[in-house]
Amino acid sequence: MRVVVLTGAGISAESGVATFRDSDGLWEGHDVEDVATPEGFARDPELVHRFYDARRRGLALVEPNPAHQALAALEDALGEDLLVVTQNVDDLHERAGSHRVVHMHGELRRARCEVCGARPVWDADLLDAPPCPACGRATLRPDVVWFGEVPYELGLIDRAVTGCALFVAVGTSGAVYPAAGYVALAASSGARTLELNLGPSAVSRYFDEVRTGPAAQLVPQWVAELVG
Numbered sequence: 001m002r003v004v005v006l007t008g009a010g011i012s013a014e015s016g017v018a019t020f021r022d023s024d025g026l027w028e029g030h031d032v033e034d035v036a037t038p039e040g041f042a043r044d045p046e047l048v049h050r051f052y053d054a055r056r057r058g059l060a061l062v063e064p065n066p067a068h069q070a071l072a073a074l075e076d077a078l079g080e081d082l083l084v085v086t087q088n089v090d091d092l093h094e095r096a097g098s099h100r101v102v103h104m105h106g107e108l109r110r111a112r113c114e115v116c117g118a119r120p121v122w123d124a125d126l127l128d129a130p131p132c133p134a135c136g137r138a139t140l141r142p143d144v145v146w147f148g149e150v151p152y153e154l155g156l157i158d159r160a161v162t163g164c165a166l167f168v169a170v171g172t173s174g175a176v177y178p179a180a181g182y183v184a185l186a187a188s189s190g191a192r193t194l195e196l197n198l199g200p201s202a203v204s205r206y207f208d209e210v211r212t213g214p215a216a217q218l219v220p221q222w223v224a225e226l227v228g
Helices: 009-013 038-043 045-061 066-081 092-096 154-162 179-188 215-227
Strands: 003-007 082-086 101-103 106-113 140-144 166-170 192-197 209-212
Touching: 003 066, 003 179, 009 215, 038 045, 045 106, 045 140, 066 082, 066 092, 066 215, 082 154, 154 179, 166 179, 166 215, 179 192, 192 215
Parallel strands: 003 082, 003 166, 082 101, 166 192, 192 209
Antiparallel strands: 106 140
16 A cells, blocks of 8 residues: 655654744744745845754754654555655654655755755755855755745655555645645545644645644554554
8 A cells, every 4th residue: 555644844843843834924033034935045145044054953952753753664564655745854754764755845954056956965054155065166055945936856746646545644734835735636536535633734624534633642553553
């Protein structure tokens, strides 16, 4: 059985990672428009670099939780029949042991060159304008997909969602597209759909089943049911 799991901010929030957008429209005290748009970067690149440099360093302070670990165990059981598609830019899935992960919104631990398009693994700060390892130019930016930009691997994700037998969303708000539309795409292709979330999302009504509670509890329970 082919399974696609879409994960959002809720799964990482239980590890202590700040959610992308708070109820007041801010991300850790900053207007989202200032730190998560191309226009904000053009207006004040120093602010944006400081913001993402701090987020990147902050990854060392958090650890994968039982939900991440359960998905890694599910990959051990299903192999290539499982694909995790995440809206998160942290590396908690990988640190838990998952390998088949698509980061549709980019990764904090990568940089992207605005000239040659290289996306090197990057753990250092970007504020001091280090050169791109590929072309040597000082044109690196965070490899994070901002509002107004096209997410990564949309074709691959669409093929996986339309070809799966089970689509599961974990910790997603259902407010950001195209990810919010994947439940409808999966359902129209004949897949069973399940939402695991702290509370109802904006698209809960489209799922065959909705379970509410902490991801660290719900995901291990669901994985145990599936592989047991």
